[in-house]
Amino acid sequence: xxxxxxxxxxxxxxxxxxxxxxxxxxxxxxxxxxxxxxxxxxxxxxxxxxxxxxxxxxxxxxxxxxxxxxxxxxxxxxxxxxxxxxxxxxxxxxxxxxxxxxxxxxxxxxxxxxxxxxxxxxxxxxxxxxxxxxxxxxxxxxxxxxxxxxxxxxxxxxxxxxxxxxxxxxxxxxxxxxxxxxxxxxxxxxxxxxxxxxxxxxxxxxxxxxxxxxxxxxxxxxxxxxxxxxxxxxxxxxxxxxxxxxxxxxxxxxxxxxxxxxxxxxxxxxxxxxxxxxxxxxxxxxxxxxxxxxxxxxxxxxxxxxxxxxxxxxxxxxxxxxxxxxxxxxxxxxxxxxxxxxxxxxxxxxxxxxxxxxxxxxxxxxxxxxxxxxxxxxxxxxxxxxxxxxxxxxxxxxxxxxxxxxxxxxxxxxxxxxxxxxxxxxxxxxxxxxxxxxxxxxxxxxxxxxxxxxxxxxxxxxxxxxxxxxxxxxxxxxxxxxxxxxxxxxxxxxxxxxxxxxxxxxxxxxxxxxxxxxxxxxxxxxxxxxxxxxxxxxxxxxxxxxxxxxxxxxxxxxxxxxxxxxxxxxxxxxxxxxxxxxxxxxxxxxxxxxxxxxxxxxxxxxxxxxxxxxxxxxxxxxxxxxxxxxxxxxxxxxxxxxxxxxxxxxxxxxx
Amino acid sequence: xxxxxxxxxxxxxxxxxxxxxxxxxxxxxxxxxxxxxxxxxxxxxxxxxxxxxxxxxxxxxxxxxxxxxxxxxxxxxxxxxxxxxxxxxx
Numbered sequence: 135x136x137x138x139x140x141x142x143x144x145x146x147x148x149x150x151x152x153x154x155x156x157x158x159x160x161x162x163x164x165x166x167x168x169x170x171x172x173x174x175x176x177x178x179x180x181x182x183x184x185x186x187x188x189x190x191x192x193x194x195x196x197x198x199x200x201x202x203x204x205x206x207x208x209x210x211x212x213x214x215x216x217x218x219x220x221x222x223x224x225x226x227x228x229x230x231x232x233x234x235x236x237x238x239x240x241x242x243x244x245x246x247x248x249x250x251x252x253x254x255x256x257x258x259x260x261x262x263x264x265x266x267x268x269x270x271x272x273x274x275x276x277x278x279x280x281x282x283x284x285x286x287x288x289x290x291x292x293x294x295x296x297x298x299x300x301x302x303x304x305x306x307x308x309x310x311x312x313x314x315x316x317x318x319x320x321x322x323x324x325x326x327x328x329x330x331x332x333x334x335x336x337x338x339x340x341x342x343x344x345x346x347x348x349x350x351x352x353x354x355x356x357x358x359x360x361x362x363x364x365x366x367x368x369x370x371x372x373x374x375x376x377x378x379x380x381x382x383x384x385x386x387x388x389x390x391x392x393x394x395x396x397x398x399x400x401x402x403x404x405x406x407x408x409x410x411x412x413x414x415x416x417x418x419x420x421x422x423x424x425x426x427x428x429x430x431x432x433x434x435x436x437x438x439x440x441x442x443x444x445x446x447x448x449x450x451x452x453x454x455x456x457x458x459x460x461x462x463x464x465x466x467x468x469x470x471x472x473x474x475x476x477x478x479x480x481x482x483x484x485x486x487x488x489x490x491x492x493x494x495x496x497x498x499x500x501x502x503x504x505x506x507x508x509x510x511x512x513x514x515x516x517x518x519x520x521x522x523x524x525x526x527x528x529x530x531x532x533x534x535x536x537x538x539x540x541x542x543x544x545x546x547x548x549x550x551x552x553x554x555x556x557x558x559x560x561x562x563x564x565x566x567x568x569x570x571x572x573x574x575x576x577x578x579x580x581x582x583x584x585x586x587x588x589x590x591x592x593x594x595x596x597x598x599x600x601x602x603x604x605x606x607x608x609x610x611x612x613x614x615x616x617x618x619x620x621x622x623x624x625x626x627x628x629x630x631x632x633x634x635x636x637x638x639x640x641x642x643x644x645x646x647x648x649x650x651x652x653x654x655x656x657x658x659x660x661x662x663x664x665x666x667x668x669x670x671x672x673x674x675x676x677x678x679x680x681x682x683x684x685x686x687x688x689x690x691x692x693x694x695x696x697x698x699x700x701x702x703x704x705x706x707x708x709x710x711x712x713x714x715x716x717x718x719x720x721x722x723x724x725x726x727x728x729x730x731x732x733x734x735x736x737x738x739x740x741x742x743x744x745x746x747x748x749x750x751x752x753x754x755x756x757x758x759x760x761x762x763x764x765x766x767x768x769x770x771x772x773x774x775x776x777x778x779x780x781x782x783x784x785x786x787x788x789x
Numbered sequence: 790x791x792x793x794x795x796x797x798x799x800x801x802x803x804x805x806x807x808x809x810x811x812x813x814x815x816x817x818x819x820x821x822x823x824x825x826x827x828x829x830x831x832x833x834x835x836x837x838x839x840x841x842x843x844x845x846x847x848x849x850x851x852x853x854x855x856x857x858x859x860x861x862x863x864x865x866x867x868x869x870x871x872x873x874x875x876x877x878x879x
Contacts, residue, residue, distance in 0.1 A: 171812035179805050251827035341835045549852045604849040
């Protein structure tokens, strides 16, 4: 009965979404508040029904109702309860329903929070939110229904089970976090469309949606970092970013979203870049939909799989509608989007922001081009030309370093024009810091991109510290506060700005981690129990190989002592070789999987992968990697999230 | 499908329809507020915050004296207008 209720909820939600849009339209035409109230209630109902449908599917997953195709495909009786829940976003139809679920939660909050404010904008905001919901409702009702029954003429007693790679805590958190980011951009998008339609394109809407944009950006950033963490912990190739199309799909809206967060500061303070900001936020949302399209349509594996996928054309149609509507609105509103002022000097903070925006967009375009190039080449020439990580690195490393440079330059520039004196005063210490680090790196023999990146990290850190120091000094003089008191008050009274600087520090730490890639090294060897192998300044001793049986897999665990050259035990690693579905009589269904073990320190990670085992000979086949500075990537991620949360925290206006 | 199920679905449908159409059954209602006090107060808070940031920017040397004076005057004028509007709405 529950699956039918789920289907009915989705159908009802779709019907009511059409009613809601109609009621809001009647309100806009007649200004009769009854229509607004009824439309508002209908919009609430759409969200509640969509949330309800998600809980119905969750219930079916938990009770292992294999009569539903989705449940049979992504869970089995052996799947642990926690992963039965995470199976909700493991497959196509489930993840589309999950998209709808998150959007419905966001919509409920927006509808409830702003029911009686933004009187001019809210009807249009509601229409846009419901319209996006309708699109996903069409998908889950007609294209990929998560409640479809199993296509079998026999009773399905057990399901296929969840992919072992997805049976990982990080992977359980990563997709929802990323989805919260993707979907979160719908709210600023809705406000942007509403502002364009109602011609209310001043700075109020921008300021009002900054928090929503930051929330989406926070989740998007968190999702990307968690994805990198998962890849590093689980995939066993030793890296965290492979420029895979799915990774790129999440990175592109992040780039434009970040550019937007920077450029709205100019609109708030100077009334400039209004058109640019509109384009950025509309583009960010379109890229979110494009990202979902890339990951869900199958287009990246082959254009031919796209042709047989029902989702691809529907998504493409929706993207086309989005582009047409957004372009049309921007063109007709172009006269009122003109800047109130012009950038007067190359050496102004406004220019810094503009350059930073240009760089974000250039990176986004490079990533976009590299991502769709294989599809285009296959569609046009019939031959798939894959653009790999070397292309992305070659293009993005120099641009990324330029961006890092601007992260430091921005806070040192003065609004409107930086005088020669101010320029010298502000830049001297950061530039000297960068130069000292450059000389040190050069003397240490560094000759690659790290020779630029480490000094730039020093430059950025010093620029941010100077900005903090100036703020603290100002408070100490004005309010007679102690140093620590001034620091605390400086941040709490200017959360947005100083939270932003903390985010910049996080990015700088991440760049330190990225630079470590240049020094990665790896080896592979077969090792017998009791034997020792030497690599990267360490001795690896295989102590034992222990088999162990767990509820959903069998594992062999290698006990690997790591000694340094002073004969001191550094750590003991326990990489595992696992086989999932090992009880399945069909050997093809058994899935081998290597569970890594990593010893992580500030300066390097020792990364061990158990590739194969010969129990008779007591031989383990291992891959060892020494990855310098990776810890800083994750640390930078924490700092970034911390800084964003400071920016998000509501400000007190008591002073 | 049993009777309870059909009744549940019908109850859901009728309940939702009733919830949505109730406002339409009441008398004609004009939008209760055309110029929203919430929006004006929000605007005022945002502008006050902007002045505070401007003061700090000026104090730490991120903005010239001339720009500071012009921007502060403009923001103050904007706030005065909004305060008058709030008074009118009240």
